[in-house]
Amino acid sequence: MALTTASPADAAGAPAPPDEPARALRWVIITLAFACGASVANLYYAQPLLGLLSHSFGVSKGTATIVVTATQIGYALGLALLIPLGDLLENRRLASRTLLVTALALAVAAFSPDFWVFLAVSVLIGVTSVVAQILVPLAAHLAPAESRGRLVGQVMSGLLLGIMLARSVASFAAAAWGWRSIYAISAVVMLLTSLALLKVLPVRKPEHSARYGALLASVAGLVRSEPVLVRRALTQASMFGAFTAYWTAVAYELADRHHMSQNGIAVFALVGAAGAASAPVAGRLGDAGRGVVGRAVAILTGLVAMVLAGFGVGNLVLLAIAGVLLDFAVQGHQVLSQRDIYALRPDARARVNSVYMTTVFLGGAAASAATGAVHSAWGWTGVSVMGGALTLVAFALWSVERFTGHGARRP
Numbered sequence: 212m213a214l215t216t217a218s219p220a221d222a223a224g225a226p227a228p229p230d231e232p233a234r235a236l237r238w239v240i241i242t243l244a245f246a247c248g249a250s251v252a253n254l255y256y257a258q259p260l261l262g263l264l265s266h267s268f269g270v271s272k273g274t275a276t277i278v279v280t281a282t283q284i285g286y287a288l289g290l291a292l293l294i295p296l297g298d299l300l301e302n303r304r305l306a307s308r309t310l311l312v313t314a315l316a317l318a319v320a321a322f323s324p325d326f327w328v329f330l331a332v333s334v335l336i337g338v339t340s341v342v343a344q345i346l347v348p349l350a351a352h353l354a355p356a357e358s359r360g361r362l363v364g365q366v367m368s369g370l371l372l373g374i375m376l377a378r379s380v381a382s383f384a385a386a387a388w389g390w391r392s393i394y395a396i397s398a399v400v401m402l403l404t405s406l407a408l409l410k411v412l413p414v415r416k417p418e419h420s421a422r423y424g425a426l427l428a429s430v431a432g433l434v435r436s437e438p439v440l441v442r443r444a445l446t447q448a449s450m451f452g453a454f455t456a457y458w459t460a461v462a463y464e465l466a467d468r469h470h471m472s473q474n475g476i477a478v479f480a481l482v483g484a485a486g487a488a489s490a491p492v493a494g495r496l497g498d499a500g501r502g503v504v505g506r507a508v509a510i511l512t513g514l515v516a517m518v519l520a521g522f523g524v525g526n527l528v529l530l531a532i533a534g535v536l537l538d539f540a541v542q543g544h545q546v547l548s549q550r551d552i553y554a555l556r557p558d559a560r561a562r563v564n565s566v567y568m569t570t571v572f573l574g575g576a577a578a579s580a581a582t583g584a585v586h587s588a589w590g591w592t593g594v595s596v597m598g599g600a601l602t603l604v605a606f607a608l609w610s611v612e613r614f615t616g617h618g619a620r621r622p
Contacts, residue, residue, distance in 0.1 A: 236353070236362075238411060239353060239411060239412060239413065240350065240362055240365055240366060241369075242407055242408065242411040242412065243346045243347075243349065243350050243366045243369070243412075244365060244366045244368060244369025244370070245369055245404070245407075246306070246310075246342065246343070246346055246369075246404050246407070246408055247342075247343040247346050247347060247366055247367075247369050247370035247373065248343075248369040248370050248371075248372050248373025248374075248376075249373055249397075249400050249401070249404050250310065250313065250340050250342040250343045250373070250401065250404070251340060251343040251370050251373045251374055251377075252373040252374065252376070252377035252380070252397070253282075253313065253317065253336050253337075253340045253377075253397055253401075254282050254283065254286055254336075254337060254340055254374075254377075255374055255377035255378055255381070255458075256377055256378075256380075256381040256393050256394065256397065257278045257279055257282065257333070257381075258279055258377075258378055258381075258458055258459055258462060259378045259379075259381055259382045259385075259462045259473070259476050259477065259480060260381055260382070260385055260390045260393075261275045261276060261278070261279070261459075261462060261463070262275075262462070262463070262466055263385055263390045263473070264278060264326075264329075264390065267390065268325060268326035268329065269326075270326050272463065272583075273583045273584075273587060274326070275326075276459065276579070276582070276583035277330065277580075277583075278329070278330060278333050279455075279459055279579045280576050280579045280580045281330050281333045281334050281337070282333045282334065282336060282337040283337060283455070283572050283575050283576035283579060284334065284337065284573075284576045285333065285334035285335060285336065285337025285338040286337035286338065286340060286341060286572045287337075287569050287572040287573045287576060288334075288337070288338050289337065289338035289339060289340070289341035290341050290344060290564075290565050290568045290569040290572060291430075291565060291569045292338075292427075293309065293338070293339075293341050293345075294341055294344050294345060294561055294562070294564055294565035294568065294569075295423075295426050295427055295430055295561055295562045295565050296345075296423070296426075296561070297345045297348060297349070297417070297560075297561030297564075298417050298426060298558075298559055298560070298561040298562055299417060299421070299423065299426055300417070301414060301415065301416045301417075302345060302346075302349050302412075302415045302416075302417070303408055303409065303412040303413070303414055303415065304409075305345060306342045306345045306346055306349075306405075306408050306412075307405045307406075307408045307409050308405075309339050309341070309342050309345070310339070310342055310401045310402075310404055310405035310408070311401075311402070311405050312335075312339045313336065313339040313340055313342070313401045314398045314399075314401035314402045314405070315398075316332050316335040316336045316339060317336060317394045317395070317397050317398035317401060318394070318395065318398040319332045320332045320333065320336060320391075320394040321391045321392075321394035321395040321398065322391070341568075343370050343373075344564055344565075344568050345561070346366070347363065347366055347367065347370065347549065347564065348553065348560040348561050348563075348564050349412075349415060350362060350363050350366040351363050351553045351560055352415060352557075352560065353413070353415075361491065361494045361495055361498060362494075363494060363546070363549065363550065363553070364491040364492075364493060364494025364495070364497075364546050365491060365494070367494070367542070367545065367546050367549070368488075368491055371489075371538075371542045371545075374542075375480075375481075375485075375538060376480075376481070378458065378462075378476075378477070378480035379477040379478070379480040379481045380393065380477075381393045381477075382473045382474065382476050382477030382480060383473075383474065383477045384396060385473050386472070386473040386474045386477065417561075426562070429559070429562060430562050430565055430566060433556070433559065433562055433563060433566055434566055437552075437555050437556070437563070439551060439552065439555060440552050440555060440563060440566055440567060441566075441570075442608060442612055443548040443551055443552055443567060444548075444552075444566060444567045444570035444571060445570060445574075445608055446506075446510075446544070446548070446605045446608045446609060447541075447544060447545055447548050447567070447570075447571045447574075447605075448570050448571045448573065448574025448575070449574060449601045449602065449604040449605035449608070450509075450510065450513055450540065450541045450544050450545075450601070450602065450605050451541060451545075451571050451572070451574055451575045451578075452574045452575055452577065452578030452598075452601040453513060453517055453537065453541070453578070453597075453598035453599070453601040453602050454537060454538070454541045454575070455575040455576075455578045455579045455582070456578045456579070456581070456582045456585075456594050456597055456598045456601070457516075457517070457520060457533070457534065457537055457594070457595075457598055458534075459578075459579050459582045459583075460582050460585075460586045460591060460594040461479075461530065461534070462476055463586060464530070464591050465479055465530075468524075468525065468591075469527060479527070479530075479531065479534075482531045482534050482535050485535045485538065485539065488539070489509075489538075489539045489540075489542045489543035489546070492543065493505060493509070493542075493543040493544075493545075493546035493547050494546050494550065496547065497546070497547050497550040497551070498550075502547045502550065502551060503613060505543065505547050506544055506547050506548070506609060507606075507609055507613070508543075509539075509540045509541075509543040509544035509547065510540065510544060510602060510605045510606045510609055511606065512536055512537075512539060512540035512543075513536070513537055513540035513541060513544075513602040513605070514599060514602040514603065514606065515536060516532075516533045516534075516535075516536035516537035516540060516602075517533070517537065517595055517598040517599035517602055518595075518599060519532055519533040519536065520533035520534075520537070520591075520594075520595045520598065521591075521592055521595030521596065521599065524590075524591050524592060537598075540602075544605075548567070549564075549567070552564070552567055578597075578601065581597065582594055582597070585597050
């Protein structure tokens with residue numbers, strides 16, 4: 212299903228320029244990267260706005276934090292129930308129509324009259340923002356095998372920039388026009404992105420013809436038959452848990468301890484954008500057969516980041532360095548892990564991704580739920596210790612596979 216470099220004939224029957232397929236693939240990858248980033252950003256807009264949400268809706272900060280958990284639970288539900296459809300339905304149409312629902316949910320969020328309506332619609336935003344995880348496997352299908360890691364890494368760079376920039380964009384919008392503005396803006400962006408996907412993406416109709424129920428049942432079979440998939444998923448879930456803990460709590464730390472304004476928090480959040488640079492680097496490492504070492508370096512970098520974060524109480528420079536290192540580590544490990552799992556079952560990439568990403572976001576949801584309680588009880592130091600413990604769990608999983616060979620089937 213990869214886009215090849217063979218030159219198609221033009222309307223007059225003459226061969227197209229030799230670089231035309233490469234140019235077409237480049238635009239497809241750019242479109243996929245933007246769509247992934249724009250859609251996944253919806254999961255993170257609330258994180259720097261928790262204080263504003265608490266004040267606007269008249270709820271406690273701990274209650275406001277539930278929005279982050281609810282959105283991630285919704286995302287996990289979408290990963291489990293919608294993503295397998297990527298192996299059954301035409302991918303372009305599936306992604307485009309799902310984004311239309313996302314746009315509607317965001318519009319409702321922008322005008323929510325009370326906290327509980329906002330919380331409920333946040334779940335729907337999470338469910339439908341899984342479009343990013345429909346499009347990443349599509350990139351793997353379209354890319355030539357010899358450059359799959361690099362091209363998927365480019366798409367992941369867009370996705371990661373969406374994650375990293377979401378907090379800053381939300382904070383700047385809130386400072387300028389109020390917290391509701393980012394949801395209205397994103398609703399418009401989702402509508403335009405839906406149209407762009409229809410215009411640019413090629414049609415891909417999967418060969419799988421089973422009913423939806425049988426498709427979901429086959430997902431459980433993947434869990435039993437693919438130990439590499441399970442191990443990569445659990446490892447990344449631990450890493451993502453540390454990531455979620457840091458970025459959920461740091462907004463409180465910046466506002467309460469450092470007395471930063473919403474614009475100040477937005478500027479701080481920009482440091483995380485540097486983590487997106489790890490995606491193409493990790494993709495190339497994977498293509499070169501250095502994924503095992505690359506994943507170990509990523510995990511240990513995450514551990515160093517959480518140690519620095521712990522020592523960064525009252526020190527903005529250390530907090531910022533920790534944020535960059537943590538983002539670099541989590542996103543690099545993500546790309547290397549996805550490269551491995553997409554090679555396991557090319558006929559079931561959407562379902563493989565469903566298992567993987569559902570596990571990852573359940574880990575993130577659990578970490579965000581715990582973060583509020585940990586921060587209330589033990590402050591930033593407690594959150595840093597929790598994040599460090601999660602990265603140690605990730606390293607233990609890597610070590611078991613590396614030194615015992617258990618579940619280490621080479622993709």
